[in-house]
Amino acid sequence: MKLSLTIKLSAHLQQRNLLSLLLKHQTRRSAMQQLHSHLITTGAHYHCMDVTSWNTLLRHYSLGIFPQEAFLLFRHLRLHHVSPPLSFNSFSFSFLLKACAYLQHRKGGLQLHALTLKAGFEFHVYVHTVLLNVYAVCGALLEAKQVFDEMPVRNSVTWNVLITGLAKWGELHLARSLFDEMPMPTDVSWTTIIGGYTRMNQPKQALALFCTKFIDEGIKPTEITLLAIFPAISNLGALEICQLVHTYGEKRGLNASDIRIRNSLLDTYAKCGCIESASRKLGLMDISNLCICNAWNGERSHSKF
DNA sequence: CTAGGGTTAG
Numbered sequence: 001m002k003l004s005l006t007i008k009l010s011a012h013l014q015q016r017n018l019l020s021l022l023l024k025h026q027t028r029r030s031a032m033q034q035l036h037s038h039l040i041t042t043g044a045h046y047h048c049m050d051v052t053s054w055n056t057l058l059r060h061y062s063l064g065i066f067p068q069e070a071f072l073l074f075r076h077l078r079l080h081h082v083s084p085p086l087s088f089n090s091f092s093f094s095f096l097l098k099a100c101a102y103l104q105h106r107k108g109g110l111q112l113h114a115l116t117l118k119a120g121f122e123f124h125v126y127v128h129t130v131l132l133n134v135y136a137v138c139g140a141l142l143e144a145k146q147v148f149d150e151m152p153v154r155n156s157v158t159w160n161v162l163i164t165g166l167a168k169w170g171e172l173h174l175a176r177s178l179f180d181e182m183p184m185p186t187d188v189s190w191t192t193i194i195g196g197y198t199r200m201n202q203p204k205q206a207l208a209l210f211c212t213k214f215i216d217e218g219i220k221p222t223e224i225t226l227l228a229i230f231p232a233i234s235n236l237g238a239l240e241i242c243q244l245v246h247t248y249g250e251k252r253g254l255n256a257s258d259i260r261i262r263n264s265l266l267d268t269y270a271k272c273g274c275i276e277s278a279s280r281k282l283g284l285m286d287i288s289n290l291c292i293c294n295a296w297n298g299e300r301s302h303s304k305f
Numbered sequence: 306c307t308a309g310g311g312t313t314a315g
Contacts, residue, residue, distance in 0.1 A: 052310065156313085161313050164313060164314060190314090260315080264315090
């Protein structure tokens with residue numbers, strides 16, 4: 001892409017054209033950077049940029065391979081965009097906090113926490129949900145709980161973020177009791193708790209929950225639900241349950257389309273000691289051999305061979 | 306018809 005040329009051309013055009021260029025190459029990091037440095041060095045379009053445009057840039061940096069750039073841009077704007085000062089909105093803070101979550105940057109979350117309060121987003125659901133997520137992924141569970149308690153309005157994502165954080169850091173009983181208090185649990189909530197049981201080596205609880213909610217009560221699972229339950233089945237070496245979940249997923253149309261499920265199913269069959277089922281039902285792929293090797297090497301206690 | 310932006314589960 002001859003981006004430098006397009007930049008030169010666009011220097012004579014209006015801000016809108018520059019932005020359309022920016023948005024057209026959203027996926028290209030180098031393009032974003034070039035446009036960013038262009039905006040800063042020329043200064044021509046710099047003050048024409050509104051907060052939404054900067055947010056686009058913040059978003060891309062926060063999702064990129066070096067999310068610190070979102071902070072650098074934010075700092076730069078706070079220092080240099082002074083007359084009139086740029087008024088960051090809830091979107092700006094959401095992106096910055098997302099970068100903190102990605103980097104597990106608790107102190108950054110703390111600083112942005114203060115700034116969101118100053119900017120008047122004290123009761124903003126999205127901003128505080130993503131802030132809660134920063135504390136949750138960092139393991140700052142007391143702060144997370146405090147943010148949660150202080151939120152006057154919560155949605156299911158807010159609940160799920162805290163439940164996920166608690167489950168991630170081993171506070172499964174707390175996660176479970178919060179989950180039981182939750183007004184309207186979603187499939188994400190169920191899957192999180194099931195995955196928590198699986199990872200905490202409580203495969204029977206995982207299966208019990210899966211069976212009551214998704215099979216008896218007919219709640220619709222997603223692919224991720226199945227991916228959360230398979231390791232529990234492997235752990236128990238329960239071939240019948242593996243077959244049950246297999247046909248269940250088949251009926252729901254979740255197996256055929258998803259390579260992750262097929263691999264996981266194959267892995268589980270192998271670890272339950274049923275290599276024939278694994279290879280017969282799914283067909284032998286390159287990855288299958290790997291799974292079967294794993295079964296032989298790692299889970300031999302459950303093998304029937 | 307004026308483009309562009311937000312949170313969670315493996």
